[in-house]
Amino acid sequence: MPTAHTMPMEMLTRKLDSITRLGEAERSALLSLPHTVRSLPARHDIARFGDRPSHCCLVLQGWVSRYAALSDGDRQILSFYVAGDMPDLQSLHLHRMDHNLATLTACVIAFIPHDELRPVLRRHPDLADALWRDTLIDAAHYRERITSLGRRQALGRVAHVFCELYLRQRVVGLATGPSCPLAPKQSELADALGLTSVHLNRVLRTLRQRKLVTLTGGVLTIEDWDELVTVAEFDPTFLHQDNDAPAIHEAAKIA
Amino acid sequence: MPTAHTMPMEMLTRKLDSITRLGEAERSALLSLPHTVRSLPARHDIARFGDRPSHCCLVLQGWVSRYAALSDGDRQILSFYVAGDMPDLQSLHLHRMDHNLATLTACVIAFIPHDELRPVLRRHPDLADALWRDTLIDAAHYRERITSLGRRQALGRVAHVFCELYLRQRVVGLATGPSCPLAPKQSELADALGLTSVHLNRVLRTLRQRKLVTLTGGVLTIEDWDELVTVAEFDPTFLHQDNDAPAIHEAAKIA
DNA sequence: CGGCTACTTGAGTGATTTCAAAGGTGGTGG
DNA sequence: CCACCACCTTTGAAATCACTCAAGTAGCCG
DSSP states (O other): OOOTTTOHHHHHHHHHHTTSOOOHHHHHHHHTOOOEEEEEOTTOEEEOTTOOOSEEEEEEESOEEEEEEOTTSOEEEEEEEOTTOOTTGGGGTOOSOSSEEEESSOEEEEEEEHHHHHHHHHHOHHHHHHHHHHHHHHHHHHHHHHHHHHHOOHHHHHHHHHHHHHHHHHHTTSOOSSEEEOOOOHHHHHHHHTOOHHHHHHHHHHHHHTTSEEEETTEEEESOHHHHHHHHTOOGGGGOOGGGHHHHHHHHHHO | OOOTTTOHHHHHHHHHHTTSOOOHHHHHHHHTOOOEEEEEOTTOEEEOTTOOOSEEEEEEESOEEEEEEOTTSOEEEEEEEOTTOOTTGGGGTOOSOSSEEEESSOEEEEEEEHHHHHHHHHHOHHHHHHHHHHHHHHHHHHHHHHHHHHHOOHHHHHHHHHHHHHHHHHHTTSOOSSEEEOOOOHHHHHHHHTOOHHHHHHHHHHHHHTTSEEEETTEEEESOHHHHHHHHTOOGGGGOOGGGHHHHHHHHHHO
């Protein structure tokens, strides 16, 4: 079985398969994209506010976060990315970064030059559409986060993000049973959910006591999927995993 | 001077001019797009959760809101749109609505069939890129809202959304002096900012007393732009109005 | 004038934060 | 192998921001 390191672009076709239907021409165009693979340490900025990136990046291993830094030193984590995600696609059309992109854990990341990607997208408009769609799904995730922050209280917010991160990993094969990796530390989850790490910790205790989920040592274990979904008011529509509906509906049975 | 009603697509070229550079071929392709213009009453759903829209819509007059409805009857307003915006562009690639789109005020809206738009975008990839860019800017607005909801308290949130809505209208010519229309009612602003209308009302009083802004009768008047920007921690980078930087920097002088 | 709807204000409550400090755990060097 | 340090997690008590409930005012339209 090829490792992420040896077949980077295969990671991408697999991800895109979950959200769209690629033709053979598009698939092979993707697989032959020039790219550079780099290993980065944890907590390393990939792109900073104000930068003008010249490459898109594809996560092969590890977790990446997108975050905004506020003047008072606070930060808001906007989203998490796992293997298969292209967190930086937007830089193709938004030339100046309005936030930061950084590794959360040690990562292996493939960098694809804009100048190589652009002509390929011109020759394969279906591929361009697939990537456009990917950025629109990213936006759908943002919308769901807004709803969480605006209208759910802490318990629901945490339950909701756990549902999301578990399913997103299931779809790309990073979770099979009731458990999945969950790299963000409590303080990072808190920064993503608009909570303090102190309060997040209390919410985790509640979830543990109510036997819904457990988070220990970077592993999330779902103990009662149905109840978790209820607490979160979770509806997977926003994931737009049209091609993987079964994977999502199976979650209820397995976890 | 042509009214919005007689020259709908011109509205769109003007909006796109503010975020990208269109060639003549793209411009005329836009202007000749088939479309239907309709007048809709206030509070009218344009597309509902679960729908599969067959048209994109372009706002010609009035205010439109995107919102999520929660099971307990609460709603979260995700964004506001004004004349020139195409709130429904994403439906080109995300086939099932994961939220709702509705008029806030009485509106005039142009509907463009997907089936007409798609081939035009294939013939004019630069135009497709411009619209892709537009959806990416929409996502940038979401990110900024997440930051507001997660890390700013009520006063900053309200100040921030006022800065945003004022500038967005300036750029398309809907605001010239220190005032601009602001159609959302207090309860709607509250639903957008994750506040109760009671608390929003108190925040408005504070902003009024501190002589930063006044909101009366659907008109927002900026009294102290610099101080408002400070309270909001507002940075216009996320608007990505690369072609209208002057308009944005002038705001400080005029308001 | 009556009946809407939107806005405004007060008083009490509650969810989350702040401040402070005590456990765990893993890595490093003596 | 243990001591120590750094970082993360956990808990307690007090403060605060925003919410809930409730009532009252203002404006608009028939």
